[in-house]
Amino acid sequence: MATPEEITQGLNPEQAEAVRHVEGPLLVLAGAGSGKTRMLTHRVAHLIASGAAWPHEILAVTFTNKAAREMRERVERLLGGGTRGVWVSTFHSTCVRILRREISQLGYESSFAIYDSDDSLALAKRVLKALDVDEKTWPPRSVRAAIDRLKNRGMLPADLAQESSLHGRRLREIYQRYQMELRRANALDFGDLLLLCTRLFENHPGVLAEYQRRWRFVLVDEYQDTNPIQYRWLRLLTAAHRNLCVVGDEDQSIYRFREADIRNILDFEKDFPGAHVVRLEQNYRSTQPILSAASAVVANNVERKGKRLFTQRGGGERVRFYEAADERGEAAFVVGDLLRLRETGESLANAAIFYRTHAQSRPLEEELLKYNLPYVVVGGTRFYDRAEVKDALAYLRALRNPADTESLLRIVNTPARGIGRTSVERVLLAAEEAQTTFWDALVRGLGALSPATQKRVGEFVALMRELARSLEGESLAQPLAQLLERTGYLRALEAENTVAVEEFERQNRESEAGDDGPRTLVDLFLEQVTLLSEADGLENTGARIPLMTVHVAKGLEFKHVFVVGLEEGIFPHFASLEDPSAIEEERRLCYVAMTRAMERLTLCNASLRRMHGSVRYNAPSRFLAEIPDELIVGRRGRVALPVPRESPPPRDAGPRIDYSDSQLAPGEDLPGVGQRVEHPIFGAGRIMEVVGGGAAAKATIRFDRAGMKVIKLKYAQLRLLD
DNA sequence: CTGCAGGGATTCTCC
């Protein structure tokens, strides 16, 4: 095992300070690329190596499984094994594990199912129908979102009691019924995991005390993205010892829609008096132009503490910008650039393409396919989101937890076995009347079905019982195969599925150490599948170009980054245009996107875009204008002709810009780009670009009145302004 | 009960 001294070696003074801090609250403000994960992992290792804590006394919480996995691996590498017992886990997984042990205190069974957003939506629809609520005034999606918001803010139906408006009372009623149905199904939705765990802590002090004793040190990554219920949970968990270390960057808070509250990080020192504060401001990732450009953009935000990131990497290319005629031209430009990049011997895995919304991937994919460039869309429809896979999972879930009505509804007639809508409705109603579950009603033959239908229901019940028996064994792949066979569909999927499941079995056989009680492989599998996140797909992607949303890109870094769709209405997105606070979030999102780039950052947009079946002309994103002129090249519309070189670019490789002057030599003064000048004839303007040197130097100037002109500096009588 | 056609609404980020 490494010594404490070895662990702090190679850290910068601020990182080392945060790593050595032991008792009491600690706030680490870590700018993009400042070695945040490094600090966290070294801190965990240091706590153990210095004897301040046993491994099992440490809890490190992240937002994604991927981040958790990475942190765990890095801690292990640092300590060489002695990390068994350290809990590195997401908020949701941590709560699941606590609830599996304790939830009987809240009147659920420990075998509870976890509903994902689709399940929640289906349940919301069912509730709205049962309450006979008009779906026009209460769109199911909005209802689901409203309930989710309430949960993220820590509110159960009872907390809406004082609500007096008709709308408010109605929502309360719907929420109450929704919650009741969840309980009847012995299921928790995502929001419940945090909310119920917090309620458990609040109402059962003995349980809380046990976990407070167990985890004497709590570390939280991406603290700027915590929402009120996560905040409450953390406060409770650390109330006894206050050994809470949070790491975050207010400029990277991008989950407002999930009720993330940026004030959690802004007010940390107020909330935890005596908190020690460390700022990590040295960036180890990006070149200066990229860092400066990103900083200049986010500097336009009001809701921030403000910081100065710096790097010791001199020189570097300026940020590049390309405006295409339409979205296909945009894709063509990006792909053309990638082809040229590959010509230089660069691996395409070092590049990435980011967009604001998943829907933007389409034209890029088409263009990539055209040139046979391998790519992978990260996120979007995950394997486990595919309808057939969800069907198979619904079988497993219903088998493990027959109370899970949502899963049963999904499969009772899938594949079609003659139990149609009407029959299902009848059984549901009968179950409601008999105050029992859907499954129980099926078993008891409630609902006054026709003999033919009754027979088919009986066959379904028999099938489920048979499958349930096969799940009792050790294996998972085997009963799953049987399930797919007996249900008579999914043949095409079978092979694929089985491989994935066998891999899962292998991994979990080895790490079977748990104090989780009598839980089967199936339960573990279902749990992990449900809690998988978007970014978790980015493993073993090989030399394929990853395409992803900016949200998915958070926490990653690439040598070459392309961001497409920098247009008003896309990025920033429509929904945020009217709300200054929402615009700030979009700006942070832009900051996140830009700071992923290590060496070269390319921003693109299209003047015309076809979307949702119509044509839009979006103005260039305001964020582009916020980048100082001297840090960006290739302003709008100046596409150079392809220049034949020694190694010509691939034919037909899309449009290109001559960026030959975009390199900044280390230490070289920036050219007069961005300078305001006055011309005797054209009046005031701003230098957009300077090409060539000495007597041949020509400047492109955008005059306030006269527009763009190219002027030979030698002859022009320019007067510098400001 | 099943499958298909047509119409209306919607448009984002996700654990």
Place this chain on the structure above:
DNA sequence: ATCCCTGCAG
């Protein structure tokens, strides 16, 4: 463009 719902024919 796409999803989702409803209505209708077999």
